[in-house]
Amino acid sequence: MRIIVTGGSGKLGRTVVATLRNEGHEVVNLDQHGERGTLVRVDLTDYGQVIDAVAGVDDQHDGADAIVHLAAVPAPGLMSDVATFRNNMLATFNVFQAAKRLGITRIVTASSETVLGLPFDVPPPYIPVDEEYPARPESTYSLVKHLEETMAIELVRWNPELSVTALRFSNVMDPDDYAAFPDFDADATLRKWNLWGYIDARDGAQAVSRALAAARPGFDRFIIAAADTVMSRPNAELVAEVFPGVEVRGDLGTNETLLSIDKARRLLGFEPVHSWRDQVGADAAGGPRPA
Numbered sequence: 001m002r003i004i005v006t007g008g009s010g011k012l013g014r015t016v017v018a019t020l021r022n023e024g025h026e027v028v029n030l031d032q033h034g035e036r037g038t039l040v041r042v043d044l045t046d047y048g049q050v051i052d053a054v055a056g057v058d059d060q061h062d063g064a065d066a067i068v069h070l071a072a073v074p075a076p077g078l079m080s081d082v083a084t085f086r087n088n089m090l091a092t093f094n095v096f097q098a099a100k101r102l103g104i105t106r107i108v109t110a111s112s113e114t115v116l117g118l119p120f121d122v123p124p125p126y127i128p129v130d131e132e133y134p135a136r137p138e139s140t141y142s143l144v145k146h147l148e149e150t151m152a153i154e155l156v157r158w159n160p161e162l163s164v165t166a167l168r169f170s171n172v173m174d175p176d177d178y179a180a181f182p183d184f185d186a187d188a189t190l191r192k193w194n195l196w197g198y199i200d201a202r203d204g205a206q207a208v209s210r211a212l213a214a215a216r217p218g219f220d221r222f223i224i225a226a227a228d229t230v231m232s233r234p235n236a237e238l239v240a241e242v243f244p245g246v247e248v249r250g251d252l253g254t255n256e257t258l259l260s261i262d263k264a265r266r267l268l269g270f271e272p273v274h275s276w277r278d279q280v281g282a283d284a285a286g287g288p289r290p291a
C-alpha cells in the first residue's frame with residue numbers, strides 16, 4: 001500500500017515508518033518537524049496543506065491507500081491545555097476530513113491509554129482494565145483523544161465503507177529507556193498512573209501494521225500495551241497495595257499486563273514480542289519474562 005503517516009518523525013512514528021517500509025509499503029511522512037529528506041513538512045492544523053499533501057506532493061506521491069495518523073502533542077502538560085486542544089483536535093479533524101474528501105477509507109489513528117482514566121487518582125472500575133467501560137478522560141489531552149474516537153464513530157456512520165481503528169497506546173518506550181526500569185520497583189506508586197504499563201515502539205508499530213491489514217468497515221478501539229508490566233514485583237501485591245478494594249477480574253498473573261490486550265490479540269492478531277526484561281537481563285528484572 002501507499003500509506004500516509006502523520007507524525008512520522010516522532011518517537012512512535014519513526015519506528016512505524018521504518019516498520020511499514022520494511023514490510024514493502026510506500027510511506028510518506030507528513031510532519032512539521034524532522035530531518036530534511038525524511039518528511040514532507042506540513043502543519044496539520046492548516047486544512048489547505050493537509051488535503052493537498054494527502055492528495056499528492058510533487059516528486060513524492062500522487063495519492064494514498066491508507067492513513068496512519070500519529071501526529072499530536074503527545075501528552076498533557078507539554079503545552080497549554082488550549083494549545084494542546086487546538087493542535088490535536090484540529091489536526092485530527094483535518095486529516096479525517098481530507099480522507100473523506102479524497103475517498104480514503106482506511107485510517108489507523110493514535111488514541112491513548114489515558115482515556116482509561118489515567119492517572120487513576122480515581123481508581124479503575126476493575127483490573128485488568130479493558131475497552132469495555134466508557135472513556136474517563138482526566139486531562140484536556142485525553143479529552144481530545146476521547147473526542148477523536150467519538151468523531152470517528154460518527155464518521156463511519158456517515159460512510160459505511162470507512163474503517164477507523166483507534167489504537168489506545170500505552171506509554172511508548174524505545175530500548176534506551178529500559179535501563180531505568182529496574183528502579184521502578186522501589187516505589188509502587190511511581191508508575192501506578194498507567195497501571196505499570198508500557199509499549200515497546202516496535203510492538204506499537206506491529207499493532208499499526210496489523211490494524212491496517214485487519215481493517216474492516218466501521219470503528220473499533222484497542223488497547224496496545226506490552227505483554228508485561230514495568231515491575232518485577234507481582235501484580236497481586238501491587239494491586240493490593242495501591243488499589244485496595246478494586247475488583248480483580250480473573251487471574252492477574254505475576255507480571256502480566258494489567259492493561260488488557262486480549263481484544264487486540266483476538267481481533268488484530270497482535271502479539272508483543274519485545275519486553276524490557278530481555279533488554280536489562282533477567283537478573284535485574286527479578287526473573288524470566290512471563291510467557
Ligand SMILES: NC(=O)c1ccc[n+]([C@@H]2O[C@H](COP(=O)([O-])OP(=O)(O)OC[C@H]3O[C@@H](n4cnc5c(N)ncnc54)[C@H](O)[C@@H]3O)[C@@H](O)[C@H]2O)c1
Pocket residue numbers: 006007008009010011012013030031032033042043044045069070071072073074075087091110111112113168169170171172173
Ligand atoms: N508517547 C507515548 O507514550 C504515547 C502514549 C499513548 C499515545 N500516544 C500517541 O501516539 C502518537 C505519537 O506519539 P509520540 O510519542 O511519537 O509523539 P512525538 O511528539 O514524538 O511525535 C509526534 C509528532 O507529531 C508531529 N506533530 C504534532 N503536531 C503537528 C502538526 N500540527 N502538524 C504536523 N506535525 C505535527 C510532531 O512534530 C512530532 O514529530 C500521538 O498521537 C500520541 O498522542 C503516545
